[in-house]
Amino acid sequence: MNKILTTLFIATFLFFCAPVNSQSLDQRTIRIGINSDEVFTTIRIQSFSGNWRVEFGGASPTRDLLTEGEDCTIMLVPKGMVARFSDGKEFGQGYNSITISGGELLNFEIPDQPPVLLQGILEVGYKETSIQLVNKISVHQHVVSSVSKIGITNEPESLKALCVMARTRLAWHLANPQHKEENYDICDKDHCFPFSGCGYNRELVDILASMTSDQTLTYGGKVIMPRYHNTCGGRISSARDIYGEDEPYHPSHPDLLDGKGSENCFHSPGFHWSIELQKADFLDFLSLAFAGGAERVYTGWEPAKVDANGRIYQVTLRGRLPKSISGIEFHRELSEYFGPNGIKSMKFTMELLRRTIIFRGMGQGEGVGLCIYGADGLAKKSQKYLEILKFYYPGTEVKMKAEK
Ligand SMILES: [Zn+2]
Ligand SMILES: [Zn+2]
Structure with missing residues (x-):
């Protein structure tokens, strides 16, 4: 008996000593608040590809399947959320959560907004008089979607630099949640990180995100919140001047590579x-x-x-x-x-x-940190992504793997 207890004790001890973060950063799930600043009471979802499980949570939970091509309208009414499928099926009980998962691509629309394609899991809930949407995807998927959207280039080294910047921003938000009151880690607005679903995804970015998998920018051993903008117009400003923040890795400097022609972002339409x-x-x-x-x-x-x-x-x-x-x-x-x-x-x-x-x-944007057109210009001047990151975030190091 004692032996069993000892074994059990050791097993438990080993279990708790196992590295907590052994999972790679890129595989971690991130919860994104979608259309977080809008008020809406109706959404329409459609299975773009694959069959999606729709689980209705509440007093009498139930589930159904959204098959490819089929759509479903969810409405918020006083008793909770109700749904109607395109095959005529009605779910009128009033539910407090609806979880949609298991398919490949989901199309969703809220009134007066363009449709958005999503992967992963979509959680539909509500707060006061508005539906709230949370999309759960992996950090890798977020990096691919956001960099595909903001990257203006096909230069691999510039896109790799953007992948590391994007992943670092996500890692910082996971560690420093800015929306503690909400059930998501990050929202889809500029102050967190813009996200418009996976409809813009580019194959090349997917490959480059995998090549730089788990790499993040650190300063003094800590993950930073890297800032970026579209075009600096030749001169980058410091975080101290623009935001009043003491971030030594966001100094003021010209966006110019010594002896290599004009400003790195000179080719930007916003220069x-x-x-x-x-x-x-x-x-x-x-x-x-x-x-x-x-x-x-x-x-x-x-x-x-x-x-x-x-x-x-x-x-x-x-x-x-x-x-x-x-x-x-x-x-x-x-x-x-x-x-x-x-x-x-x-x-x-x-x-x-x-x-x-x-x-x-x-210039276009706030002018602190990485200049997206400048990163493209640096790649065209044969700079590698680690050099581009060092140029825009001086004093930082690229940590190659997530901490074990
Ligand atoms: Zn936010
Ligand atoms: Zn620039």
Whole structure:
């Protein structure tokens, strides 16, 4: 008896001593909040390929199969979620969760939004008056989907650098959850990491993600939150200036390789840009984007602080009570109001005419960390992905395998 107990004890002890993270990072599951900032009460899902199990959870759980080509509409009503399949089957009990899994590709649509293709598991739940969607896929699948979407290039070395950047961002979010109140690890918005399903997946990116499997960027032994943008316009700004964050691996430096021609992102359509806006439209923007009662009506604005690279990082809104906001916040509002092709970055000058303002700028995005067009330019200048990563994240190391 004693011997059995001892054996059991040792077995248990060994079990708990086994490496907790023996699973590779790329195989780990990541939970993504889909359309997390939208409010919607109806979704339509369709099996694009494979047969999907649909499990309804609640007081009287039940399940069904969504076969290839078949679709199903899920609606949130006061008693919970109800569903109707295209073959006429109804699930009207009112469920608090619906889990869809087991197939290959799932197409889903919410009203007024383009359809999105998903892999893995889709969990449908609700909070207050909106359906909530969580897509569970592997870190590898997320890397492939996000890099396929943001990578503008076919240069393997540049795409490999993006794969390591993307994986590092996911690893950082798994370790530092920003949505603790929610049932997901990361959302699909820019502040976490944009995700638009697997509909853009590229075979080449899949291969390169596997080739760089498990590799992450560390600084002082810790996984970093690597920043990136589309085009810096020749000069990269520091995280300290732009975000007020002390991140030594995000310094200010020119996007220029010594002795190798022009700026690395010079070929980007966003390197130089200009746009002419009506003064009246800009006033509308100020009052709509920053309005907050009669006390806060803003009738003008001016750059308050500009960094050494010409990027405006603090803005003063003029009105009865002037207000100071960050350049990043101002730019996010500008992009929302005038669209992504309006004012592409905060690195610009203005020419005031009688009725209009001409904005002349350089770069697209926030301008800190890896410049996507610059990474492409560096690959074209024969730089390897580890050199590209060192260039944009100085002082970091690439850890080759996830910690055991
Ligand atoms: Zn988020
Ligand atoms: Zn650049």
